[in-house]
Amino acid sequence: MMLHLLNNLNRDKFQITFVLLEKSGNLLSYIPGDIRVISYNYARTINATFEILKLIRRLRPQIVFSTLSQVNLLLSLLIPFIPRTVRFVARESSIISENNKNYRYPAIFNFLYKTTFKRFHSVVCQSESMKDDMIENFGVPSELIRVINNPIDFKVMPAPDYFTGTSLPVKLITVGRLRPEKGHERLIRALARCETPYQYDIIGDGPLRQQLETLIVDLGVSDKIRILGEIPMPYDHLVKADLFLQGSFYEGFPNAVIEANACGIPVAAWKAPGGHTEIIVQNVNGWIFASEAELMEILSREKFRSLDKHAIVDLTRSRYDLPQVVAKYEQHFYDVIEQSN
Amino acid sequence: MCGLVGIIGESGRQDQVINALDGIKHRGPDYSGIESAGSWTVGHNRLSIIDLDPRSHQPFHSVDQRYTLVFNGEIYNFRKIRKTLQGQGHVFRTESDTEVILYAYIQWDIACLELLHGQFAFAIIDRVSQRVIVARDRFGEKPMFYSLTSGQFAFASDIKCLTTILKVKRLCNEALLDFIHFGYIPAPKTIFEDVFKLEPGHYLEYSISERRIIANKPYYKISFSEDQTLSEGEKKERFDAIGREVASQISLADVPLGAFLSGGVDSSGVVYFLRQNRIHTFTAGFKSDKFDETKFAENIVRHLGVQNTKMVIDIEDFEALYDTMIDHYGEPHNDFSFIPTYAICREAVKSYKVMVSGDGADEIFCGYPRFHKLRQFSVAQKIPGMSKFIGAASRLLPEQSNLRRQLYFAGMGSTDFFHHTMAFNFLPEEGAKILGTDLKKASKHYSSRSAIERLLAEVPENSHIIQKQRYLDIKLTLADDMLVKADRASMANSLEVRPFYLHPLVTDFAFSLPVSDLASFKTDKVFLKKYFEGKLPHENLYRPKMGFTFPLRELIQGPLSSLFDQCIAHLPEELIDRKQINRLLELHGLGDRDYTAQLHSLMALGCWISKNGV
Numbered sequence: 001m002m003l004h005l006l007n008n009l010n011r012d013k014f015q016i017t018f019v020l021l022e023k024s025g026n027l028l029s030y031i032p033g034d035i036r037v038i039s040y041n042y043a044r045t046i047n048a049t050f051e052i053l054k055l056i057r058r059l060r061p062q063i064v065f066s067t068l069s070q071v072n073l074l075l076s077l078l079i080p081f082i083p084r085t086v087r088f089v090a091r092e093s094s095i096i097s098e099n100n101k102n103y104r105y106p107a108i109f110n111f112l113y114k115t116t117f118k119r120f121h122s123v124v125c126q127s128e129s130m131k132d133d134m135i136e137n138f139g140v141p142s143e144l145i146r147v148i149n150n151p152i153d154f155k156v157m158p159a160p161d162y163f164t165g166t167s168l169p170v171k172l173i174t175v176g177r178l179r180p181e182k183g184h185e186r187l188i189r190a191l192a193r194c195e196t197p198y199q200y201d202i203i204g205d206g207p208l209r210q211q212l213e214t215l216i217v218d219l220g221v222s223d224k225i226r227i228l229g230e231i232p233m234p235y236d237h238l239v240k241a242d243l244f245l246q247g248s249f250y251e252g253f254p255n256a257v258i259e260a261n262a263c264g265i266p267v268a269a270w271k272a273p274g275g276h277t278e279i280i281v282q283n284v285n286g287w288i289f290a291s292e293a294e295l296m297e298i299l300s301r302e303k304f305r306s307l308d309k310h311a312i313v314d315l316t317r318s319r320y321d322l323p324q325v326v327a328k329y330e331q332h333f334y335d336v337i338e339q340s341n
Numbered sequence: 342m343c344g345l346v347g348i349i350g351e352s353g354r355q356d357q358v359i360n361a362l363d364g365i366k367h368r369g370p371d372y373s374g375i376e377s378a379g380s381w382t383v384g385h386n387r388l389s390i391i392d393l394d395p396r397s398h399q400p401f402h403s404v405d406q407r408y409t410l411v412f413n414g415e416i417y418n419f420r421k422i423r424k425t426l427q428g429q430g431h432v433f434r435t436e437s438d439t440e441v442i443l444y445a446y447i448q449w450d451i452a453c454l455e456l457l458h459g460q461f462a463f464a465i466i467d468r469v470s471q472r473v474i475v476a477r478d479r480f481g482e483k484p485m486f487y488s489l490t491s492g493q494f495a496f497a498s499d500i501k502c503l504t505t506i507l508k509v510k511r512l513c514n515e516a517l518l519d520f521i522h523f524g525y526i527p528a529p530k531t532i533f534e535d536v537f538k539l540e541p542g543h544y545l546e547y548s549i550s551e552r553r554i555i556a557n558k559p560y561y562k563i564s565f566s567e568d569q570t571l572s573e574g575e576k577k578e579r580f581d582a583i584g585r586e587v588a589s590q591i592s593l594a595d596v597p598l599g600a601f602l603s604g605g606v607d608s609s610g611v612v613y614f615l616r617q618n619r620i621h622t623f624t625a626g627f628k629s630d631k632f633d634e635t636k637f638a639e640n641i642v643r644h645l646g647v648q649n650t651k652m653v654i655d656i657e658d659f660e661a662l663y664d665t666m667i668d669h670y671g672e673p674h675n676d677f678s679f680i681p682t683y684a685i686c687r688e689a690v691k692s693y694k695v696m697v698s699g700d701g702a703d704e705i706f707c708g709y710p711r712f713h714k715l716r717q718f719s720v721a722q723k724i725p726g727m728s729k730f731i732g733a734a735s736r737l738l739p740e741q742s743n744l745r746r747q748l749y750f751a752g753m754g755s756t757d758f759f760h761h762t763m764a765f766n767f768l769p770e771e772g773a774k775i776l777g778t779d780l781k782k783a784s785k786h787y788s789s790r791s792a793i794e795r796l797l798a799e800v801p802e803n804s805h806i807i808q809k810q811r812y813l814d815i816k817l818t819l820a821d822d823m824l825v826k827a828d829r830a831s832m833a834n835s836l837e838v839r840p841f842y843l844h845p846l847v848t849d850f851a852f853s854l855p856v857s858d859l860a861s862f863k864t865d866k867v868f869l870k871k872y873f874e875g876k877l878p879h880e881n882l883y884r885p886k887m888g889f890t891f892p893l894r895e896l897i898q899g900p901l902s903s904l905f906d907q908c909i910a911h912l913p914e915e916l917i918d919r920k921q922i923n924r925l926l927e928l929h930g931l932g933d934r935d936y937t938a939q940l941h942s943l944m945a946l947g948c949w950i951s952k953n954g955v
Contacts, residue, residue, distance in 0.1 A: 015801050015802060015803075017801065017803070023568075023570045034562065035566075036564070036565040036566050036567075036801050037566040037567075038566060038567045038569065039566070039567070039568050039569060039570050040569045040570055041569070041570035041571075051569070058803075058805070059803040060803055061803060
């Protein structure tokens with residue numbers, strides 16, 4: 001999301017300085033050459049505290065916008081030490097109450113979020129679910145929260161294959177980090193019992209990879225399920241699939257789901273808290289299923305073949321097209337400054 | 342280093358192009374070529390440096406004759422680019438960088454400009470698309486003038502070519518106002534209406550069929566990014582690697598090559614990196630001790646074990662060369678260090694065709710004394726109301742005091758502050774007093790302040806004051822003063838000068854440095870000095886900065902006083918108020934403040950006017 005904003009914010013309206021706390025990763029080359037980048041080498045966010053404080057006080061921007069949870073938390077602690085002319089806008093990328101469970105001491109993080117997040121001038125959530133979580137669990141006032149969905153850059157998406165074939169096996173796909181909350185395990189176990197011929201590709205990597213590969217072998221479905229590892233732009237795989245499966249136990253706003261839709265591919269998502277319940281319109285661009293049996297019905301009846309791919313793409317474009325999402329952010333930044341004035 | 346001329350839009354201009362080329366023979370004495378086709382004529386004088394064979398003479402054509410190129414400069418990384426182009430299927434018939442530019446453009450269009458590391462100004466004519474592309478290097482090392490009048494487009498390395506061809510004579514009052522303030526005329530303006538300089542880091546696209554300029558854009562912008570990821574040791578290592586790579590590239594020549602050495606950090610650093618090449622150095626000395634740096638140069642010669650030739654510049658040289666200076670600048674220009682620069686180039690060219698210099702380091706690495714003062718000032722700025730307090734307190738000091746002037750600037754708003762710090766000639770309030778009737782009228786609608794405003798608009802507003810000053814120094818002082826002087830003085834002797842510190846590898850590195858590496862509270866050029874500690878003598882690194890200047894005050898008041906009077910006499914009343922000049926002379930004579938630079942600017946202007954018959 002940050003790269004989308006860096007590349008698309010109107011240069012006539014915004015003067016951008018991008019601060020990289022750790023200069024590494026394979027996305028560095030996507031940072032546009034015309035913006036000022038100030039880069040550091042802090043592997044741990046907490047070590048950058050003093051530099052961040054010094055930098056913000058030096059630059060005195062009108063808006064500080066951040067999108068990483070740990071950075072957001074750090075900034076919320078620093079806000080009292082920074083001149084009031086600087087406004088802070090935080091964007092979270094998942095359901096915080098669920099995400100905090102992954103920490104060793106979730107209570108500490110919950111406490112910090114409850115006490116300091118209100119200091120932000122605005123919090124951007126990607127879905128209504130995230131917003132509800134902020135309000136109910138962390139007491140962030142509703143008027144501080146703005147929901148802006150993630151965008152899709154249709155310029156880089158492949159042209160959908162509008163031909164709906166009837167061939168078997170059914171081509172299934174999931175894209176995402178191989179972490180417990182993504183629910184790959186329950187999808188694999190469900191599919192192991194599936195009688196409809198299928199081929200299931202899992203794109204992604206993570207701490208659970210070994211475990212999942214062992215599970216696939218143990219269940220005897222190695223000929224049907226494969227883990228392809230991380231593929232930076234997996235759109236060519238997406239566009240050839242029949243159905244995208246989402247097994248997450250919670251999601252802020254799953255980019256992979258809207259990317260699948262942008263390729264004309266419907267999505268079947270396991271019912272769980274998160275943004276996919278706002279993305280999926282039953283029988284239009286996919287389904288929310290509550291049980292293994294419901295998933296099997298979707299697969300056995302090949303319901304996905306009856307969906308109109310044009311309608312899926314059009315719906316996705318009308319909601320998440322990059323220029324309109326960027327415009328929402330631009331307007332929001334102006335609104336934040338206006339309100340503070 | 343060469344000279345080029347082109348006229349687009351009228352046939353039968355060969356004679357004019359030939360005459361224009363004759364006028365700039367000194368830029369390229371080795372070969373002269375001309376090419377005409379339908380509605381255009383281009384010409385080129387070559388100073389052969391790389392691939393001396395006639396196959397690399399210009400104008401240079403693509404094999405299919407679709408493209409014609411005239412080019413002035415050197416591309417240091419041309420071999421690397423050629424390798425890439427060969428991989429794309431291009432077949433080269435020469436060993437020159439000229440051919441590399443042409444094929445790079447054919448392959449990548451305008452995007453090739455960012456890949457070229459070197460000094461250049463060139464024009465490419467595309468017969469098929471009927472386009473002319475004119476481009477200039479990032480910082481303005483090589484000149485390019487152009488004009489578009491009555492549907493005719495012309496370009497040249499020297500302003501006199503255009504004034505001859507187009508018979509342009511109308512003075513630009515706005516440029517004169519700029520000259521009064523800056524001591525030179527910032528791009529894109531020139532002294533003449535209808536003649537412009539292509540700005541550094543820009544390209545221009547002209548449509549032959551439509552007879553208009555369809556683009557005039559930057560292809561390069563100075564970065565304000567900061568890389569805080571490197572430790573001091575890592576930065577030194579990186580600069581070490583960069584210095585060695587640049588030394589390797591910049592010493593590529595098929596002719597003898599040397600280096601200028603003054604004994605200051607910059608030139609000493611250049612010689613340090615080139616020492617493995619058994620480089621020969623040249624040093625200029627003055628009879629007056631006040632301006633003589635030769636003992637510092639001797640330190641370096643002994644320390645690095647390089648060869649050195651020393652020459653002494655005498656006062657007689659100044660008078661003899663004054664006319665040469667006015668002539669080669671081509672428009673009013675106040676930098677009289679052209680004289681010693683010309684003298685040393687004249688000596689160097691007897692043995693070498695190419696010299697490497699330390700030009701640009703003060704701008705790129707913040708070497709001027711004002712930078713550490715700005716660092717001090719930036720701390721004071723953080724205290725609310727402090728700027729205004731300082732400005733008000735300045736009035737307690739004597740009126741002619743330099744400190745009063747500096748503190749007075751400190752109390753100003755940003756644009757006015759820089760408008761004053763960049764006044765290398767008359768301050769705004771002083772300049773206004775000496776204007777004649779026409780310039781006074783023009784000053785109601787134009788101020789040199791707008792040049793500062795325009796440039797500051799290109800800088801992120803919350804940049805450090807040092808970064809802003811550096812930007813202005815690069816865009817103004819470097820582009821339109823220092824590099825102009827270096828180009829004119831060297832090419833007047835058919836000598837190519839290559840500024841080491843303006844190589845993109847060096848400048849990209851310098852632009853990524855945090856402010857603390859540029860200036861501290863006490864020191865300027867912090868990183869460069871730290872890097873050379875232990876590599877160069879301490880005395881050379883930390884001595885007070887001396888410009889490459891000349892005892893001008895004594896000259897104007899003494900042996901040159903009659904020349905001064907003659908030049909001033911040519912200043913029309915419409916431009917300069919003579920009574921004010923006398924007042925200035927009185928103040929200068931009183932000794933409270935030194936008006937040498939200002940008086941010389943008027944002398945130079947008067948001399949230029951008399952020689953150009955305007």
